[in-house]
Amino acid sequence: MTLTWPWALLGLLLVPVVVTGFRRLLRRQEERRGELARQGLVVSVPPRDRWARLAPALLVAALVVLVVAMTRPVAAVAEPRREGTVVLAFDVSTSMSATDIKPTRLEAAKAAARQFIDKQPPSVRLGVVAFGGTGLVTERPTTDKAAVLAAVNRLDAQGETSLGGGLLGALSAIAGRPITKVATSDAGSDEESNIGYYGGTSIVVLTDGENTTGPDPRDVAELISAAGVRIEPIGLGTPEGAVLQVDGFSIATALDKATLQDIAEATGGTYREADDAASLANIYDSIELNWTMRTVPHEVTSLVAALAALLLAAGATISVLRQGRVV
Template identity: 70%
Template structure:
């Protein structure tokens, strides 16, 4: 505990003066009783024991605590809260235009994402990644909810799908620099430890799971796991699938859960299927960052003053009951 106005402690100098004054009053009362006894008057013997000092003691204690409240004490209180970074990684390949989730896989994901963003506390930063055949961080981690929602609204389906690039771009958003799979000489990194450890972060991978790229998404998930990042895959679509039109061709597309389950298992996340907009919203609600605590200073003047008031009330009550007056 710290004191905002420590100089107010000088007011405590009055406390020993009150104690001295109280003891003097007791001596005067005893001398008066003895004087009356010498004149032949019968005086009741004074009450002995600590109880006779309870009322005055409470009043002096109240004054002491009241002086302490004048210093404006500040206490450090541990408060639970959520903090960290969540990356919303959207699959924007052509298959995400499929309508087996109404109005489409991508539009349903975007609608549920808006609800998720609005529910997060200000201490949670959110980033947006769009991945298809390649991936791009469209919004770096920020607490600006309007910027996040704008980035989500701009997403449109096109191209192929690389789940590995989706995970690696999510890591790039968290780390703040490009991240590639270990051993990728073309990308220029072979050191897993270079990205550090980033606990309290998560990548929400929104995809139908149809991986059309050669890069292994499980290797990317291993890198995320080493960095302390959970990947929470959300499967969009139905196993039965549907047919979409791409450049005049009819292409069958269906939910592929195998890779998504492996990614979740590797990083300690949880795979969830969202076959319709309602279940997708429920999936978002189930994604929570870990609760942590932080020390926040709070001025506790009012609490200390309340204790002083209780002591004052107690001392006054005891004094009135024992001798019919407060002082």
């Protein structure tokens, strides 16, 4: 505990003065009462019992605590809070314009993402990555929710899909520098140590799971796992899928959950599936962030003053019941 106004403790110097004066007052009262009793003017009063002696002690204690309250004490209180970094990695390939989730897969993901962003506490940093043929960091992890929402609103579906590239883009956003390749088995340990460790960080991947170009997302997931990052894939679409018309060609697209389940398992994350906008919003709510205990200073003047008031009330009550007066 720290004191905001420690000089107020000088008030404790008055406590001995008050106690000495009070004892002198009691002594005079007892001497006067004894003299009147000898003259037969008053009834002899028996010695005070221990309850009567307790009352002054409580009143003095109340005075001491009240002086301590005047110093404005500050106590360090451990508070639970959610914190960490979440990177939202959006698949913006052409297949995300499919309408098996209304109005489209991408628009439903963006709508649910806005709700997720609004609900996050200030202690959570949010980033946005868009991936088609490659992963592009459109907003680095920040606590500026307005910037994150603006990045989500700018997303548009077009091009091919590189799920591995999107994961590398998300890892780049977390690491704060570009990471463009996956380590080989011979250089894996060096590559992993160069990336660093980012516990308490998650990548939420919103995709239909279809992958049309490298790198292999499973290899990237292994690298991400070594960095202490969880991948939380959200599968968008239905197994039946939909047919898109692109440049006069009909292209069938459907949810491929096997790959998404593999990358979730590799990093200790959880694969979730959304086949409509409502279930997608519920999935966002179920994503777990780290709970940590942070020591936060709180002024406890009111609590100390309340303790002083309780001691004062207890002392006054005992005194009135035993002697018919407070002092």
